[in-house]
Amino acid sequence: MGGVLVQDIKLALKGHVQDGYNFNPVSPLSEGDRHYNKNPTPNDRVQVLVCVVPADTLSIMSNEVVQKFRNIREEASNLKIPQLAILTKTDIEFPEVKDLKDVYRSRYMKEKMQKFSVDVGIPMNCIFPVRNYSQEINMNNDINSLILDAMKDILQCADDFLEFTQDQSGRSERKPVVWMEKFSANVGIPMNCIFPVRNYSQEINMNDDIDSLILDAMKDILQCADDYFEFTQDQSGRSERKPVVWMEKFSANVGIPMNCIFPVRNYSQETDMNDDINSLILNAMKHILHCGHDFLEFIQDKADSS
Template sequence: MILFFFAVLRNPWREISWGDITGERSYVKDFQPQNDDVRHIRVLLYGPVGAGKSSFINSVSNVLRGRMTNSALVSYETHKIQKENRGNYYPFVFNDIMGLEDGAGRGVSTHDIKLALMGHVKEGYKFNPVSPLSAGDPFYNSSPSPDDRVHVLVCVHSANSAEMKSSVLQKMREIRESASDLGIPQLAVVTKIDEACGETDNSLKNVYKSKHLKKKMTDFSSSLGIPMNCILPIKNYSKETCMNVDVDTLILSALRLIIDFGDDYADKL
């Protein structure tokens, strides 16, 4: 239940074409990587426990397939999104990893995420916080191809969460620094915007008018070092049983930036 209602700005601080999803969906459906040696753009999602990483992947699948879908994600597995024709998939994939947790020995280790960025983690690897992956392990990929590497790193964070623990924030900074050293572009997706603000719960179209959400995003930008224009607020599909054009608008807007950023990086490999 939303207990507080926050004032809205007179004019939105970021423009978005609400409801005009045909062009965005067509862009995504026609997308092909520029680099012929890269079959798909690999998107790695990371963030605190409960931020909505798996829900984001399912929501993207919902939007592109035009109906509700559900996919259980386990281990380090590549999640493909099927096109209308069976056996045909979009040329971008997602990898979802277990959430970052407070304290040493809990959640996925930053060491393993750094290896994943470089493509050293094989499909099916189960992250072990107390025993990171090392060379010689059956799930260690010693010779990653351009396809195995991560092309864009996306932090997923809940707008409705309490203040982030310092240890979790430090882990996220370490991951960001590793990606920066590799030249990998980075974005952030802020979820649960409907739960964080009464005005946005009333209408998602208030997202860029909400003073509360703007402050949340500004604080998040300052704490993690991700520029505001790389932070994208969305609402995942959760309790809905049918599609919603405003939900689709925000997800497609975020998805387009994600694949464009990843494609620019992959084209340089």
């Protein structure tokens, strides 16, 4: 990574670099080079950007390399290319993780992932720690599980990107993805961090499809908020955090009544939907939407009376 020029990687993202080109650490690829592709097709362009970083180099990564990561990621964002990262050699950097099923429970690993996320701008839910095969003679299901999980998300992102960028000509209807792409390009938020949802309006009963979209968005929002809070909080002398204490303190500080503060539990390592977690989130969303509805009725009544 340190010896590859950012200009060349940007050209590769756009499909201008042909197979067989040896990256030159001194001079970038020029249009006159035989490996320069003047007319790249969609198949030549990059569908997903994956940064593979050895976990044992995170602590010694120079500012120059971090800046290169950021520059390349920003160019990928401009091209609407999704970005992910894979942390390899986690067994070397985090030897305390004996059971790979606990890989996401290591506080030290989470802190390293959070710092990397903040430094380069890749969201936490797009960073995948894996363990390398080194001295193993046989296949290991736990190692395979981490690798396959990362590959599944990489391929899904690539597939989504191809669908997002396909030719929309001849379609009369407005595709949500078109507006998502435009919004992403305008404000710089990656496509995989934008969540389309449908509002409750005239529905009398709960709707599973609407709930699913809302829960998916809320799950990622809460996870990002929780990751940021844990990354920035003062760790000194805290053995446990009592929800009601923090709710009361938050209420006193910002002036929001206690009955308008809703504690919820994040989805983190769950593989299936959890009714208790859903109940808390849906209860909060129900009150939020109800307040929004009341406000609209209030505004409408004032407008009618005037």
